[in-house]
Amino acid sequence: MDNFVITIGREFGSGGMDIARALSEKLNVKYYDKELLAMAAKESGLCEEIFENHDEKPTNSFLYSLVMDTYSVSGYTSAPFLDMPLNHKVFLAQFDTIKNLAEKESCIIVGRCADYALAEHPNCLSVFVHADMDFRINHVMDTFKLSKEKAKDMIQKTDKKRASYYNYYSSKKWGDSRSYNLSLDSSELGIDGCVEMILKYMDIRKRNKG
Template sequence: MDKYVITISRQFGALGRTIAQKMAAELGIEFYDRDIVEHTAKRMGLPVSEISKEEERAGGFFAERRYPLGMGPVSMQEELFQVQTNIIRDFASKESCIIVGRCGDYCLRDMERVLDIYVYAPIEKRVENCISILGMDEKTARGMIQDVDKARENYRRKYCKDIAGIFDNREICIDSGKFGADTSADILCGVVRSVFY
């Protein structure tokens, strides 16, 4: 079977990363998320510990979710995005895999055999997920949802200039609040099999 790539973008608290992990396990393919950050640090000659220290200084445990890599000073932003794009393309050219976030759909827009997925959920379901899974209180959860969604939207707008809306350049959008993580992963794996197998 020829290799294929799935990109998953998501709203904060919609369980997109969890769904991606479940899909990777079910399909027997690689899953890349924080690995992209680690490879970026390596290529740029920056230890991951340095990035982690900066994230902690920027706002504590959830800072990495609030301020994605690439939202710092302008020249650094451009370099980070380009390095990340190259890493994502390297992963995609080697093997079947799932790429989570970091504008993966845009980075791979000219490649064949790519399926771009967007995971969303109603706000109340996302708040519930943040409280029950991430251990946040309700006020923190609502603030994080607002901040992270805005940061992701700004990041996408900045680097994906020819994409107008949040659903553009995505073939499948799924409401994880309606289906839950397990069923969402099963549905999406079914689509992947029908398209690529």
């Protein structure tokens, strides 16, 4: 498989989306964030609004391992899929969309457990972007025009949701460097520095594989 995929997990306010955009321009490939929701809705036949409501949100269901076992054998049209909780349907639809996308084209995918979905993909580079709290607060204040207190609150709540979602659906831990190929501090490197590091990593890995 010649297609390559870069997955970007990110702390809220760390500039992960900015890095995805810059990589997209440098590599001349598309990046996908919320576009995945519309794609998954179309492919699964579920309403797009449902995906938006469940987007990177945690779940409290304990049925997941059972659901995954039945789904892997039977797919969308089976009784187990039709009977499963809505949040699982949403996750599995996104999971399939991510895998299908990686088969069709080289791309960059932001969030949504894409690194886990593509664990078997031979040319997937998983990246996690983090930054110190002051950097993130300033970034969120500037982006969303919020006060310092509201920006910090938004960061903490969003990170908590992302971590719960990732830790539940994947077999790894959100933000743990061992869960990713590359972990970058955007408050130290800046957006351009992170892009440069990712491109260098890709180049070195390609040489080592060659």
